[in-house]
Amino acid sequence: MALIVQKYGGSSVRTTDHIKRVAGRIKDTVTEGNSVVVVVSAMGDTTDELIEMAGQITNKPSAREMDMLVTTGEQVSVALLSMALQEIGIDSISLTGGQAGIRTEAVHGKARILDIQPDRIHRELKDGKVVVVAGFQGVTDDGEIATLGRGGSDTTAVALAAAIQADVCEIYTDVEGVYTTDPRVVPHARKINEISYDEMLELANLGAVVLHPRAVECAKQYNIPLRVRSSFTKNPGTLVKEEAEMEQGMIVRGIAHDLNVAKVALVGVPHRKNSLQLVFKKLAAENINVDIIVQSIVHNEVSDISFTVSVDDLDKACDVLNGVKEELNASEIVCEEGLAKVSIVGAGMISNPGVAAQMFDALTEAGIGIKMVSTSEIKVSCVIDASQVHDAVKALHTSFGLDALDTVTVAK
């Protein structure tokens, strides 16, 4: 007897047969006595097909008209899923984002949800209906249709769960849950039973793409338990919540890696009060996201400043630095590709001072050179050569006791 929000992604509804299967799954949840609100993405490749049609007409479509176009994908899904529920005897109603009371900023393509007025949803739930809501969309105060951008359907589901004070928000996907690391790299990676919001956020930001960081942030803000699980099995998946139990003797929850890393270094910058400020202000003005920053003092009067950016931003970042090289009186600018970032994540490491040291040990033992290091309270990241990233993940997975055999789950 709970109030449950379920979110099904595009791969879970990619054909009408898939939609029927999802309807059966929802029916099971209803039959167990729960009230259910469902959030659905567009079927399979629908969004890409719509974008392709727009591309046949223009290569610079207005964001407003793109929103008008692509939101039809979710509208089709909700109507068909609602029909499939009714066909198997479950009373239901589909709602567009606007009908569901999802109010967004007056921005197109990447609007944030301002608030949700859940009156209509409450009314339909009270009538005993399953409410099927189009993900990824809302309306502005002017009645314009706006999309939420990447990860939008996850965010819709979590925001709805917060607005109606749901007991849990279930995110259905095509994997069994969140893994200790990418199962394609470490085949004996284990499914994690519980993980905290903060750990999940670090993993999500570090390239574990099961959940979008915005959705995790929203769940953390409103303290909505998230359950990531497979739409193809009945397994419980991974529970994401405020305080997650650590398994016996574990310090690290999971290991992430990211190949979209490039490094830029300003070498031999004479000391000046505002040199760091100058560099990063110019980068921000160009919308370049900087990740790890290291300033190393070479001798008393000169230091090296290096930082990482995504590979796409490398050329732009080098241009920016060449523009300030003279002003800073730097001796050289070095740009480097072919790098990767490997990270260990775990709330337990705050109280375990030796964790970073253990990480460096494990990498060194495996013959992997560390180029940069960055730490936070629940994360340590190292930049290494891209060619060694799989070896690094395997070494760390073993070193931190994550591949214990008794709980091995075979990844799909």
Place this chain on the structure above:
Amino acid sequence: MALIVQKYGGSSVRTTDHIKRVAGRIKDTVTEGNSVVVVVSAMGDTTDELIEMAGQITNKPSAREMDMLVTTGEQVSVALLSMALQEIGIDSISLTGGQAGIRTEAVHGKARILDIQPDRIHRELKDGKVVVVAGFQGVTDDGEIATLGRGGSDTTAVALAAAIQADVCEIYTDVEGVYTTDPRVVPHARKINEISYDEMLELANLGAVVLHPRAVECAKQYNIPLRVRSSFTKNPGTLVKEEAEMEQGMIVRGIAHDLNVAKVALVGVPHRKNSLQLVFKKLAAENINVDIIVQSIVHNEVSDISFTVSVDDLDKACDVLNGVKEELNASEIVCEEGLAKVSIVGAGMISNPGVAAQMFDALTEAGIGIKMVSTSEIKVSCVIDASQVHDAVKALHTSFGLDALDTVTVAK
């Protein structure tokens, strides 16, 4: 310098290339100094494809969810057409039915427009934009999406033209306009330059499917001139208005035929005050549309009642009659298929008493037997054998001087 509503049907926007062509056409109208509101249908077979998907899920979809589903078709068209206009430098905005202020009855699948609040359209026009409105749809007072049923996009266009007091409503189609008769039957059928609302209504109701009768009714009610023209040529097409000029010496404007005709007869019904009432009340209760009705008195005490229905309704109509046969004390019920209706239409016939006689003459000369006759002020219809319908149309086209060679237009 006029305010023009243009409506483009599904065949005019069936690919992105077609959409670009339509955008070019709209640009021409704008460049001539006009303000333009455009109504668009779904692309080509989109609506059928959506209905087919629903059919894979259920064979009794709720009308509400069907409306949610199929209205996405028009939403895709308006977004793409608006992008195509912007791409060629024409400022434009797409609107759903709801955003355009089209308010409908709280009925799904065949709602009627209650009113249109054109504030948004006026605002966008004032900003110098072409306003592209999704046809066939509106919203109810509860914010539900409702479709208008058959001919819906034509009706949207005419209703919008009325609401914004447009100077003319142009209906773009894949033929050159309204013809004196079906060019597939009479290859030298001529395009009509002008026709009155009433004549157009008769022709539309009689199977000339260029315009939907509801749209013509609406245009008549608000006195909006309609222009039916081809989206592939620059020809002026056919103007539909209150008082249409008759060409020199013409009495008949056009000839229609309909093969969807079946006849039912109650034979030997003894006179009773309420026998007609009884029969047609029962038929109405079964939602059977009756067209021509003839009551012929056989002798003082007994009459035959016969009427036509559409072929689809024949079985149901026979069932109804068999149910009342005893009560009416009728001697026999005869159901007949394989019939057709041929009609001459023209406002001029009111003042020309010999028109019906000329029609019977022409048919008889051509060896065609007349089974039933029905007349109105601007129309005479005869029911004949379906096998003779083409001969009948040709004979009447010649007899009423419609195939004069000096104005021959070749039909597409």
